[in-house]
Amino acid sequence: MVTPDVVVDLTVLERNIATMARSTRERGLSLRPHAKTHKMPQIARRQIAAGAVGLTVATIGEAEVFAEHGATDLFIAYPLWVDQQAATRLLALAERARLTVGADSVDGARQLARALGASASRIAVRVELDSGHHRSGACATEAVDIARAATEAGLAVTGLFTFPGHSYGPDAASSAVADEQETLRRAADSLREAGYADLELSGGSTPSASLATGATLTELRPGVYVFGDAQQWELGHCAPEDIALTVHSTVVSRRPGTAGQADRLVLDAGSKVLGSDRAAWATGYGRLPDHPEARVVALSEHHATVEWSGARMPPLGTRLRVVPNHVCLTVNLVDEVQVVRDGVVEDRWPVAARGRNS
Amino acid sequence: MVTPDVVVDLTVLERNIATMARSTRERGLSLRPHAKTHKMPQIARRQIAAGAVGLTVATIGEAEVFAEHGATDLFIAYPLWVDQQAATRLLALAERARLTVGADSVDGARQLARALGASASRIAVRVELDSGHHRSGACATEAVDIARAATEAGLAVTGLFTFPGHSYGPDAASSAVADEQETLRRAADSLREAGYADLELSGGSTPSASLATGATLTELRPGVYVFGDAQQWELGHCAPEDIALTVHSTVVSRRPGTAGQADRLVLDAGSKVLGSDRAAWATGYGRLPDHPEARVVALSEHHATVEWSGARMPPLGTRLRVVPNHVCLTVNLVDEVQVVRDGVVEDRWPVAARGRNS
Known part of the structure; x- marks a missing residue:
C-alpha cells in the first residue's frame, strides 16, 4: 500500500449517516447536510437515501458537481457576490435543481437580482444571520431590510440561516445553540411581522447539531458528522x-x-x-x-x-x-x-x- | 473573473528565478530548487534554463511528474521507506533521470537496498542530517554509520543534506545557517575520514539561502523564493x-x-x-x-x-x-x-x- 492514503470505513460512515438522520427526524428537524465536507456523490446519495431533504454546498462549483450527479435540491449557504458569469451558472443550475442561495446584505441581494435579470424569481434566497461566530451574516435586526430588498428586487425569500461556528470550542456548543436559536427567532419574528410566512430556519454545525430542537429551527446543516475528525x-x-x-x-x-x-x-x-x-x-x-x-x-x-x-x-x-x-x-x-x-x-x-x- | 483565483506574475517570477540563480552562482554554489513549491514543469524549465543543476522534490510522485516533463536530474530529499512497489517506481525513474534519494537511518538505507535488489547501485543516496529543525535527519555523528551501511548494501553514497527549517523565525536565519554549515562540516569530515570523496553537501531554505556560502556547502535547495509569500x-x-x-x-x-x-x-x-x-x-x-x-x-x-x-x-x-x-x-x-x-x-x-x- 502506498502512503499517505485517505481511507474511508464504509460501515462507520453509513452508521454516522443513519444516526444523524434518525436524530434530526426524531426532533422534527429537516437535515440538509453540508457536502463540502465530503465532496463525493457516493456519500451525498447515501445522505439523501437516509432522508436528507437536500444538500448544502459552499460554492457554485460544488453545486454544479452535485447537480451533475443527480442532486435536485441545493442550498449554497454563502453570501455570494453574483456577477453576470455567476448568474449564468446559477440559472443553468436552476434548470436541474431547486436552488437557494444566501445573502447577508441589501447590496448583495440587489446585485444578485440585477445579475439574474428577468429570471430573478427562479432562485430562492435565505438571509444569512450572524449568531455569534462573527464571520459573514447580518444582525437579526437587519434581516427584514435585506428580505424586503430581495423581495422588491424580484427574488423569492424562503428563509433564514446561520452558522454557529462559535460552537467549535470546549464546552461551547450549548451556548452557541442558544445564540443560534435566539438569533433565528428574533429575525424570524421580524420577518413574520412584515408578512413573510413558511420560513425555513436553518442552523447547525456538527458540534451543535445534537442540541438543537425544532422549537425554533426547521433544518440543520451539519457536515463533519459523516466522518468525524480529531x-x-x-x-x-x-x-x-x-x-x-x-x-x-x-x-x-x-x-x-x-x-x-x-x-x-x-x-x-x-x-x-x-x-x-x-x-x-x-x-x-x-x-x-x-x-x-x-x-x-x-x-x-x-x-x-x-x-x-x-x-x-x-x-x-x-x-x-x-x-x-x-x-x-x-x-x-x-x-x-x-x-x-x-x-x-x-x-x-x-x-x-x-x-x-x- | 471568477474568484478565488491563483495568479502568477511572470515578470516577477522570472526575476526571482534569475536573482537566485545569479546569487548562488556568485557564491560558487549549485542551485537545486525545491519543486514542491510550484509543482509546475513550466517553472522547472525556467529554473533549469537559468542554471539550476537539477530539481529537488519531496515524493516519488512529484519526481515522476517532472521526469515525464523532461527533468534529467532529480533528488527526492526525503527519508523514503521503500517497499517493493516504491522500488519499482524508483527504478523506472532511474531510466529517465539521474536519481538521488535521502536516507536518515541504517535501517532505511538497508531497506532501500533490499527493495532495489541487484539494481541498488543505480540509485544514489544522500544522508539526511538534522541541523536543528528536529524533524527527520540523523545526528552528524551517525552519518558515517548510515553511509557505511548504504555502501555495504550496494548503494552509491554521493553526499549529505539538511533542511535548516529553524530558519523560519524572526532573526533566526543566520544562526540556522551557522548550524547548517557546522552540521554538514562535521558529518562531511567523518565521511572523508572514512574514505568518501566528492561529497555533495546540500542545504538551504529560502530564509537561509542568501546567507549560505560555498565554504562548506556545495548546493542549495530553496523552494519558496520563486513566488515569495507572506x-x-x-x-x-x-x-x-x-x-x-x-x-x-x-x-x-x-x-x-x-x-x-x-x-x-x-x-x-x-x-x-x-x-x-x-x-x-x-x-x-x-x-x-x-x-x-x-x-x-x-x-x-x-x-x-x-x-x-x-x-x-x-x-x-x-x-x-x-x-x-x-x-x-x-x-x-x-x-x-x-x-x-x-x-x-x-x-x-x-x-x-x-x-x-x-
Whole structure:
C-alpha cells in the first residue's frame, strides 16, 4: 500500500449517516447536510437515501458537481457576490435543481437580482444571520431590510440561516445553540411581522447539531458528522470508533528520546494531506486513533512529527493511522479515497468536487 | 473573473528565478530548487534554463511528474521507506533521470537496498542530517554509520543534506545557517575520514539561502523564493513587490466597526485556497499586498475575515489580492494558475504535480 492514503470505513460512515438522520427526524428537524465536507456523490446519495431533504454546498462549483450527479435540491449557504458569469451558472443550475442561495446584505441581494435579470424569481434566497461566530451574516435586526430588498428586487425569500461556528470550542456548543436559536427567532419574528410566512430556519454545525430542537429551527446543516475528525473527538462530539476517515501513513524516521525527552517519530502524512488547521484548544495536528496517548507536535508538508509516550516506539516502516484535525481540508487535498468495509477494500471514490472553490 | 483565483506574475517570477540563480552562482554554489513549491514543469524549465543543476522534490510522485516533463536530474530529499512497489517506481525513474534519494537511518538505507535488489547501485543516496529543525535527519555523528551501511548494501553514497527549517523565525536565519554549515562540516569530515570523496553537501531554505556560502556547502535547495509569500515578507526575506503569486478574491460581506471595533470584511478566499499555516510570529492568515495595514484575523474554508484599519472599507464586490502565508500549500490546492505579464493574461498553467503526496 502506498502512503499517505485517505481511507474511508464504509460501515462507520453509513452508521454516522443513519444516526444523524434518525436524530434530526426524531426532533422534527429537516437535515440538509453540508457536502463540502465530503465532496463525493457516493456519500451525498447515501445522505439523501437516509432522508436528507437536500444538500448544502459552499460554492457554485460544488453545486454544479452535485447537480451533475443527480442532486435536485441545493442550498449554497454563502453570501455570494453574483456577477453576470455567476448568474449564468446559477440559472443553468436552476434548470436541474431547486436552488437557494444566501445573502447577508441589501447590496448583495440587489446585485444578485440585477445579475439574474428577468429570471430573478427562479432562485430562492435565505438571509444569512450572524449568531455569534462573527464571520459573514447580518444582525437579526437587519434581516427584514435585506428580505424586503430581495423581495422588491424580484427574488423569492424562503428563509433564514446561520452558522454557529462559535460552537467549535470546549464546552461551547450549548451556548452557541442558544445564540443560534435566539438569533433565528428574533429575525424570524421580524420577518413574520412584515408578512413573510413558511420560513425555513436553518442552523447547525456538527458540534451543535445534537442540541438543537425544532422549537425554533426547521433544518440543520451539519457536515463533519459523516466522518468525524480529531476536532470532534477532542471536543467530545464523537468517539474515536465513530471516526470514518483516517489517513494511513508510514513511519519514515525515528529518534529515541534521551535525557527526559520523549521518543519522536516522523510519519509521511504532512499538511499536504492532513491540512494544517489547529485550534488553540487542540492537543496537536491530528490524532492517532490506535495510540491515543501520542501527540502530533509538528507538521510540515510531508512530515508529521509524533511524540510517542508510553509503549515502545514502533519500528521504521510501521503503518499508522492518523485522524486529521479538520476532515474537510483532508478530503479536498486528494483526488480519491480508498473505501473499505470490515477491513476489505471495496472501491476507490473520486473526490468529484475537490478544489471547486468558485 | 471568477474568484478565488491563483495568479502568477511572470515578470516577477522570472526575476526571482534569475536573482537566485545569479546569487548562488556568485557564491560558487549549485542551485537545486525545491519543486514542491510550484509543482509546475513550466517553472522547472525556467529554473533549469537559468542554471539550476537539477530539481529537488519531496515524493516519488512529484519526481515522476517532472521526469515525464523532461527533468534529467532529480533528488527526492526525503527519508523514503521503500517497499517493493516504491522500488519499482524508483527504478523506472532511474531510466529517465539521474536519481538521488535521502536516507536518515541504517535501517532505511538497508531497506532501500533490499527493495532495489541487484539494481541498488543505480540509485544514489544522500544522508539526511538534522541541523536543528528536529524533524527527520540523523545526528552528524551517525552519518558515517548510515553511509557505511548504504555502501555495504550496494548503494552509491554521493553526499549529505539538511533542511535548516529553524530558519523560519524572526532573526533566526543566520544562526540556522551557522548550524547548517557546522552540521554538514562535521558529518562531511567523518565521511572523508572514512574514505568518501566528492561529497555533495546540500542545504538551504529560502530564509537561509542568501546567507549560505560555498565554504562548506556545495548546493542549495530553496523552494519558496520563486513566488515569495507572506511568511517571507514578514520575516524580511522578500519585499511585497517581489511576490509573484497572489490569490485574487472578492469582498462578499462587510461589517462597519462600531464603538472602537475595527471595520471587518470577508473575502471569498479561505483555507481551501490559501492553506491554513500560521506560524506563531505571523500577523495573520496571509497579507493584502495592496493594503499592508489590513490583517487577516480569521480563516475558514471559504471566508477570510479581514480587519480593515485606516482608509475607508471597500464596497462589496471589490476585488482584492491576498498573499498566502505559505505558498506551497496554495499551489497544491488548485488545478491550475492564471499566468499574467504586465497585467495581461498570457496563459493558464496546470499544477501538474498537485496532490502527488506519494
